[in-house]
Amino acid sequence: MDNDFSVILCGAAGQGIQTVESLLTRTLKKSGFNVFATREYMSRVRGGINSTSIRISSKPVRAYSERIDILIPLNEEAISHVKDRISAQTIILGERQFIQTNSEIECEKIEIPFEQIAKEIGGKIFANIIALGVICGFLNVNQNTLHKALAESFKSKGQVIIDENIKAANRGFEIAVNLIRNNKIKREFLLKRNFDVINDYLLDGREAVALGAIAGGANYVTFYPMAPSTGVGTFLAQRGLEFSIIVDQSEDEISVINKALGASYAGARSFVSTSGGGFSLMCEGVSLAGMMELPIVILVGQRPGPATGMPTRTAQEDLELVLYAGAGYFPRMIFAPGTIEDAFKLTQNAFNLTQEYQVPVFILTDQYLIDSYYNITSLEHEKLEIKKYFVQNDENYERYRFTESGISPLSVPGYGTGLVDADSHTHTEEGDITEDPIIRKKTVEKRFKKLELIKKAALPPEFIGNDDYEYLIIGWGSNYYLIKEALEELNLDNVAFLHFKQVYPLHSNVKEYVRKAKKTITIENNPTGQFAKLIELETHTEIDINILNYSGYVFSVEELYQKLKKVVEGDYNK
Amino acid sequence: MIIISKTEFDKDIEIHWCPGCGNYLALRILKESLTELGIKPYQFALISGIGQAGKFPHFMKSQSFNGLHGRYLSNALGAKAANPGLTVIAVSGDGCTFSEGGNHFLHTIRYNPDIVNIVHNNQVYGLTKGQASATSQIGFITKVQIKGVYNQPFNPPAIAISLDASFVARAFVGDIEQTKEILKKAIKHKGYALIDLFSPCVSFNRVNTYDWYKQNTYYLDDSHDPYDQNKAIQKALETKKLPLGILYLNPNKKTYEENVTIYNNDSTPLYKRELDKVKFNELLEKFR
Numbered sequence: 001m002d003n004d005f006s007v008i009l010c011g012a013a014g015q016g017i018q019t020v021e022s023l024l025t026r027t028l029k030k031s032g033f034n035v036f037a038t039r040e041y042m043s044r045v046r047g048g049i050n051s052t053s054i055r056i057s058s059k060p061v062r063a064y065s066e067r068i069d070i071l072i073p074l075n076e077e078a079i080s081h082v083k084d085r086i087s088a089q090t091i092i093l094g095e096r097q098f099i100q101t102n103s104e105i106e107c108e109k110i111e112i113p114f115e116q117i118a119k120e121i122g123g124k125i126f127a128n129i130i131a132l133g134v135i136c137g138f139l140n141v142n143q144n145t146l147h148k149a150l151a152e153s154f155k156s157k158g159q160v161i162i163d164e165n166i167k168a169a170n171r172g173f174e175i176a177v178n179l180i181r182n183n184k185i186k187r188e189f190l191l192k193r194n195f196d197v198i199n200d201y202l203l204d205g206r207e208a209v210a211l212g213a214i215a216g217g218a219n220y221v222t223f224y225p226m227a228p229s230t231g232v233g234t235f236l237a238q239r240g241l242e243f244s245i246i247v248d249q250s251e252d253e254i255s256v257i258n259k260a261l262g263a264s265y266a267g268a269r270s271f272v273s274t275s276g277g278g279f280s281l282m283c284e285g286v287s288l289a290g291m292m293e294l295p296i297v298i299l300v301g302q303r304p305g306p307a308t309g310m311p312t313r314t315a316q317e318d319l320e321l322v323l324y325a326g327a328g329y330f331p332r333m334i335f336a337p338g339t340i341e342d343a344f345k346l347t348q349n350a351f352n353l354t355q356e357y358q359v360p361v362f363i364l365t366d367q368y369l370i371d372s373y374y375n376i377t378s379l380e381h382e383k384l385e386i387k388k389y390f391v392q393n394d395e396n397y398e399r400y401r402f403t404e405s406g407i408s409p410l411s412v413p414g415y416g417t418g419l420v421d422a423d424s425h426t427h428t429e430e431g432d433i434t435e436d437p438i439i440r441k442k443t444v445e446k447r448f449k450k451l452e453l454i455k456k457a458a459l460p461p462e463f464i465g466n467d468d469y470e471y472l473i474i475g476w477g478s479n480y481y482l483i484k485e486a487l488e489e490l491n492l493d494n495v496a497f498l499h500f501k502q503v504y505p506l507h508s509n510v511k512e513y514v515r516k517a518k519k520t521i522t523i524e525n526n527p528t529g530q531f532a533k534l535i536e537l538e539t540h541t542e543i544d545i546n547i548l549n550y551s552g553y554v555f556s557v558e559e560l561y562q563k564l565k566k567v568v569e570g571d572y573n574k
Numbered sequence: 575m576i577i578i579s580k581t582e583f584d585k586d587i588e589i590h591w592c593p594g595c596g597n598y599l600a601l602r603i604l605k606e607s608l609t610e611l612g613i614k615p616y617q618f619a620l621i622s623g624i625g626q627a628g629k630f631p632h633f634m635k636s637q638s639f640n641g642l643h644g645r646y647l648s649n650a651l652g653a654k655a656a657n658p659g660l661t662v663i664a665v666s667g668d669g670c671t672f673s674e675g676g677n678h679f680l681h682t683i684r685y686n687p688d689i690v691n692i693v694h695n696n697q698v699y700g701l702t703k704g705q706a707s708a709t710s711q712i713g714f715i716t717k718v719q720i721k722g723v724y725n726q727p728f729n730p731p732a733i734a735i736s737l738d739a740s741f742v743a744r745a746f747v748g749d750i751e752q753t754k755e756i757l758k759k760a761i762k763h764k765g766y767a768l769i770d771l772f773s774p775c776v777s778f779n780r781v782n783t784y785d786w787y788k789q790n791t792y793y794l795d796d797s798h799d800p801y802d803q804n805k806a807i808q809k810a811l812e813t814k815k816l817p818l819g820i821l822y823l824n825p826n827k828k829t830y831e832e833n834v835t836i837y838n839n840d841s842t843p844l845y846k847r848e849l850d851k852v853k854f855n856e857l858l859e860k861f862r
Contacts, residue, residue: 201861211861214854219844220656239857244836244847246655251681255648258641258678262621262652265639266660267845270652288642381858386849412845413637413653414660417616421631421638424624432587433632433640 003058005189006067007135010051010082011074013044016128019153021052024132027149028056029202029375031141032193036061038372040553043227043311049081056139058192062339062374063481066556069189070138072131073098079105091187093134108186110179117171126168133172138180138189143173197375204373205365205478208340209299210235211379212347213271214243217386218297220268222248222256224278227311228367229301232273253278257285257296264294265422267390267412269351273299276318277308283325286360290330290447292422293400293408295354295361297347302366304552313552314367316477316525319534322362323504329444331451334362334504337369338462338480342501344379352387357454358410364503366525368554369478393418398429402442406449451505458507465496471568472517474543476500476531479523479555486560492568503531511539521545521567523560545572581605583615583634590629596773596784597626599747600694604663605634606750607757618661621650623670625701627694627773630665644674647682647691651830654687657843658831661761662689669699672708672728679730683737683766687830690760690767693730696775697782704778714781730770732810735803735822740765742806742822746772746787749818756820765829772816794819 007024009017018039025035036055042048053068055061066085071092073079079092079102086092090107092099099109112134118126129150136146150165179185203211210232213221221240223233237247246268250256253274260270274282279300289296300322304315322334333353337343347363354361393411397418401408408429413420421431426443428434464484471494475483480499487497498513500506514520514535520543522532529546536543547563549555566572583605591597608618620636622628624643631638637660641649650664671679671693682691697714699705706719708728715722734742741763745753753771760767772787792815799805806822831837 199862203861207861211858217849219847220652242853243850246834246836251677254645255678255681258645258648259652262639262649263656266653266656267843268656284642390845413619414657414843415845419616419635419637423640424642425640431638433629
């Protein structure tokens with residue numbers, strides 16, 4: 001019995017791939033399978049060529065694999081699009097004209113006239129649902145579970161539509177059963193089930209960040225639509241109202257951050273969401289947050305640049321942008337979630353940290369994590385707290401009072417009879433404009449003191465491996481599970497993994513980890529090794545090898561495995 | 575020097591403006607209007623940008639937010655959204671509002687937040703020493719526009735009226751009492767209120783002086799119907815003599831704070847609100 005299958009649906013935008021993906025993952029999870037799904041798509045609304053990869057497993061799977069066990073091509077370009085991933089093990093199912101393409105590829109190809117069957121049921125539109133039924137049939141999913149998922153998904157469309165979809169799924173299911181029964185298919189797709197996963201959560205990165213924001217008490221959210229982060233704003237616009245969250249689609253990213261800071265000044269827990277290009281417009285606003293010491297949480301969903309780049313693809317190219325954005329010096333915190341759980345928890349706590357330290361806090365993620373999802377057991381949300389740091393003000397209140405810690409008591413206009421002043425100039429303790437060199441120095445030192453505090457509060461990196469490692473693999477953000485799985489495959493005692501979900505400031509133990517290694521290897525998705533440079537700067541140690549990916553597409557587990565194998569064999573070349 | 579009456583907004587601080595600057599009068603007008611309306615310094619927020627007018631919050635007692643060049647209307651909108659109970663007055667000049675912040679000016683009008691927007695219009699850049707502004711007249715010579723301004727001047731009231739701004743007025747700092755009346759009406763008005771406030775720059779604009787404004791303006795009388803958008807635009811487009819007073823009013827518009835709906839049954843500002851954890855747990859259940 002295998003442990004893990006990979007199903008790929010590939011076709012044009014607008015062909016309903018996402019609907020099938022969503023139904024299939026939910027049905028499989030409810031059937032006791034672990035699921036992971038990620039999609040890659042073009043920056044267009046109709047046409048083009050997109051695919052979704054779904055891994056189904058008896059144990060948790062959480063990373064993109066290039067392997068294909070079942071491929072369902074939905075148009076003539078589909079097979080060409082994924083042909084490098086097809087192996088002799090792959091089974092291709094679909095319309096004759098789609099599976100006939102790329103005849104040089106040798107693998108099992110089974111013709112299923114989805115469209116014709118769909119027309120018999122009531123329209124071409126059901127073709128995808130028949131395909132869904134076929135996959136569920138191969139995996140021997142409980143049909144009731146499938147029916148429930150369909151009923152839930154088409155609830156708003158009425159019983160007739162639900163019944164037709166159930167009929168379509170049943171037809172697909174029968175096709176699969178007959179193929180197996182008549183030995184028309186060489187492979188079996190049977191997996192052990194784990195009924196614990198039925199109660200798991202199934203979230204993608206965008207939902208995890210948005211839910212984290214709600215759980216963190218975000219109540220003023222503003223954004224300008226930009227891939228891959230738009231979905232976070234959309235989610236909050238749809239679900240936010242019941243939590244008294246104001247969601248604003250603003251005229252541009254400059255106003256986005258300035259509204260958020262105006263709201264923050266008046267006591268909101270402000271949240272903005274963007275990608276690298278939009279963030280470029282926010283840079284002066286970030287500097288304003290630094291000077292005014294106003295709380296704000298900024299989500300930057302990375303995609304490949306420069307400029308418009310590839311809007312719907314993935315990258316880790318904006319670490320340096322986020323790290324250095326804004327005129328002048330001021331402290332900041334940058335988190336880079338490695339998992340869906342991280343995306344939720346780090347975002348939630350970002351709203352506490354930004355108020356506690358009065359520094360901008362970043363959630364730096366990317367298209368890959370935003371568009372990936374898998375089942376998770378717990379978000380530990382019962383333990384989460386919303387911390388508020390507002391003090392009531394009075395006549396003696398000074399917004400920027402110099403204190404031992406560097407943190408001045410935070411208050412908001414209207415909370416007392418004092419005056420709360422915020423100023424973009426170098427300012428006195430009261431918040432008045434000044435050019436006095438002594439006060440200027442004190443204000444700079446105030447910000448430095450806060451940096452020292454947030455350094456002490458930095459999250460330690462996660463270390464996976466034996467203490468007597470020789471090779472230390474260093475990764476950050478969304479590459480977490482990809483690296484982890486590749487290393488599990490490699491299975492070598494002398495290779496350890498150090499993953500960072502906080503990339504600035506770095507935890508003080510980094511130096512020790514890095515210096516202990518005989519060879520340090522960083523893995524990241526940009527052409528220059530931005531995180532490697534940061535590690536070198538902080539540890540005064542040179543990183544030996546940078547494994548860099550700037551294709552715009554995420555590493556696959558297999559690709560990383562091959563690269564890491566070469567590293568330990570001593571013949572890794574860029 | 576102008577004698578300024580004593581108010582509880584007075585602040586013991588050196589004022590940076592040139593002697594004779596129109597801003598002294600604007601400051602007096604604002605302080606006296608607030609006093610007459612019974613508003614206390616801690617009950618309102620003065621939100622400003624950059625430029626001579628942007629320094630306003632430093633020269634009077636208020637809750638203040640002196641932000642970046644061009645962005646103050648976005649700051650003001652956010653602050654009002656977070657606490658609708660706060661009176662928000664947004665102050666800056668013509669450069670900050672119409673050039674650097676032109677896009678925010680247009681869109682803030684569309685949102686219609688309940689704020690007062692006082693734009694000191696001296697038709698020149700003061701803080702950067704004498705370049706043309708978006709409202710400088712054609713032919714206005716500066717050390718940059720050496721052959722005179724050739725760009726079409728920005729017409730703030732006409733643009734605001736065309737966007738159906740809910741309150742549009744023009745005023746002149748030289749007329750203290752009239753301007754106070756306009757300002758008090760603007761503060762009491764529900765919705766976005768623009769006051770295009772002529773405030774002469776005595777250092778860098780030797781054309782549009784106190785006398786020039788006196789000679790080239792007139793007050794609208796009762797024959798003007800401020801509820802008629804077409805007539806209001808016509809008035810705003812007059813160039814021979816510039817009309818002063820309330821040009822346009824639309825009292826029937828919902829404010830931004832009303833449109834976001836979270837305050838409709840509960841006026842609690844955001845900083846006092848708590849997450850409904852029961853509802854949150856219910857939401858999470860949908861992802862199982």
